[in-house]
Amino acid sequence: MDNLNPRYARHYSLEGFGKEGQEKLTKAKVLVIGAGGLGCPALQYLAAAGVGTIGIADADTVSITNLQRQVLFGTDDIGKPKAEVAARRLRNLNPGIEIVTYNTVVTNANAWDIIEEYDVVIDCTDNFASRYTINDACVLLDKPLVFAAIYQYEGQVAVFNVADENGNKTSYRHLFPEPPDPMEVADCNEAGVLGVLPGVIGTLQATEAIKLITGIGEVLANRLLTINLLTYDTFVIDIGGQAAIEDKSPADRAAFEAMDYEWLCGSAVANVGTLEAGIFKERVDDEDTLVIDVREAGELPTADFDNVNIPLSDLNNGIPDIRERNIILFCQSGKRSLKAGQLLSEHFGATKNISHLKGGIIALHENSHE
Amino acid sequence: MNINIIAFGQIAEITGKRPAAEATDTAMLKAALLEKFPALGQKKYAIAVNKKVVTGTVQLNENDEVALMPPYSGG
Numbered sequence: 451m452d453n454l455n456p457r458y459a460r461h462y463s464l465e466g467f468g469k470e471g472q473e474k475l476t477k478a479k480v481l482v483i484g485a486g487g488l489g490c491p492a493l494q495y496l497a498a499a500g501v502g503t504i505g506i507a508d509a510d511t512v513s514i515t516n517l518q519r520q521v522l523f524g525t526d527d528i529g530k531p532k533a534e535v536a537a538r539r540l541r542n543l544n545p546g547i548e549i550v551t552y553n554t555v556v557t558n559a560n561a562w563d564i565i566e567e568y569d570v571v572i573d574c575t576d577n578f579a580s581r582y583t584i585n586d587a588c589v590l591l592d593k594p595l596v597f598a599a600i601y602q603y604e605g606q607v608a609v610f611n612v613a614d615e616n617g618n619k620t621s622y623r624h625l626f627p628e629p630p631d632p633m634e635v636a637d638c639n640e641a642g643v644l645g646v647l648p649g650v651i652g653t654l655q656a657t658e659a660i661k662l663i664t665g666i667g668e669v670l671a672n673r674l675l676t677i678n679l680l681t682y683d684t685f686v687i688d689i690g691g692q693a694a695i696e697d698k699s700p701a702d703r704a705a706f707e708a709m710d711y712e713w714l715c716g717s718a719v720a721n722v723g724t725l726e727a728g729i730f731k732e733r734v735d736d737e738d739t740l741v742i743d744v745r746e747a748g749e750l751p752t753a754d755f756d757n758v759n760i761p762l763s764d765l766n767n768g769i770p771d772i773r774e775r776n777i778i779l780f781c782q783s784g785k786r787s788l789k790a791g792q793l794l795s796e797h798f799g800a801t802k803n804i805s806h807l808k809g810g811i812i813a814l815h816e817n818s819h820e
Numbered sequence: 821m822n823i824n825i826i827a828f829g830q831i832a833e834i835t836g837k838r839p840a841a842e843a844t845d846t847a848m849l850k851a852a853l854l855e856k857f858p859a860l861g862q863k864k865y866a867i868a869v870n871k872k873v874v875t876g877t878v879q880l881n882e883n884d885e886v887a888l889m890p891p892y893s894g895g
Binding site: 484486487488489573574575576577578581598599600601602604605606624625626628629630631641643648674676685686687688689 | 826828829830862863864866868871872873887889890891892893894895
């Protein structure tokens with residue numbers, strides 16, 4: 451029994467896995483995009499299992515509201531970059547593997563070069579611009595993609611770009627050809643999420659990646675699994691059997707890199723500036739500036755800076771006269787303020803300087819607790 | 821004709837988990853649901869008939885199971 455690492459003894463003795471399965475893991479390169487709720491458990495199990503190279507891409511820093519579910523981070527890590535903290539924890543968990551960090555948002559400008567280096571990609575992101583970017587890059591580069599997404603008590607898991615028994619491959623766009631309007635989808639910030647849910651779903655992603663790499667079992671190729679933690683109801687649907695759908699994905703690398711995913715997914719609007727929480731706080735007291743809360747009257751928390759309340763529902767019925775040249779909009783999560791920005795921009799054109807608070811008052815509160 | 825509808829996520833928040841509607845194809849079903857639940861007008865969702873995703877208009881038969889599945893975004 452030479453060359454056997456005692457760390458993996460329980461894999462070696464596992465029927466159907468053995469030394470061969472372990473060697474496949476050692477040679478594998480897996481990229482985890484998003485080191486949040488889904489990414490933390492996925493990363494832990496991949497590192498523990500001995501995946502030879504693990505890439506971690508995340509541009510965020512740890513905030514206190516993450517700790518309820520993002521189990522790689524401790525209270526001392528608040529304010530630190532997630533990718534770096536995760537890498538440190540994983541190197542301690544398993545010093546025998548290589549960890550590569552990308553302290554950046556994966557966009558269509560860098561996705562190709564990053565994803566190209568890996569055998570399997572795991573999408574642990576929390577927004578549609580990232581999800582469509584990663585999906586399209588994986589289609590063009592023909593990389594297996596382990597997808598998951600969560601909502602309150604329910605999770606979805608699927609494996610894309612892997613041929614099923616009929617030789618068919620599908621992508622996220624076979625399920626949802628186009629991104630939803632951002633106004634129609636709530637994220638974890640707004641809708642809340644049971645802390646253990648991403649733990650379960652992210653662990654399923656690691657399971658699918660390990661099955662893909664070692665060739666054991668049946669992966670969820672062309673199938674979408676939905677699981678509800680309150681009832682343990684599971685629901686598996688087949689994505690692969692349908693006729694060709696209208697293809698809205700880019701045809702090649704040039705088309706991919708020319709696509710505006712932020713715009714496509716409604717997370718950016720032309721002529722409406724985006725203010726991060728820190729910048730927002732500096733700008734609210736600027737001269738000739740009107741700050742508008744576009745939430746409905748009475749929504750909490752209240753703001754501790756000067757503002758007027760004009761709900762988005764009122765703006766939909768007509769835009770009031772505004773004297774100030776600079777208009778800054780905010781709401782709870784940054785969705786309604788972006789929509790309001792679009793309405794004001796259509797009304798005022800270039801006569802006003804319009805911007806909104808990214809992530810809303812939730813982001814502002816998290817920023818001040820870091 | 822009896823169709824078993826199962827709604828997920830934010831769709832279920834609008835329609836309830838098991839909405840009822842009369843229809844002989846998926847286009848009619850969508851229209852019937854929209855009339856009953858106008859808030860569905862702004863929602864995108866995939867439709868699976870008997871656990872297979874369908875696109876375009878597909879005929880429905882007695883006791884078919886139709887799942888309404890919205891995209892989730894959380895991570």
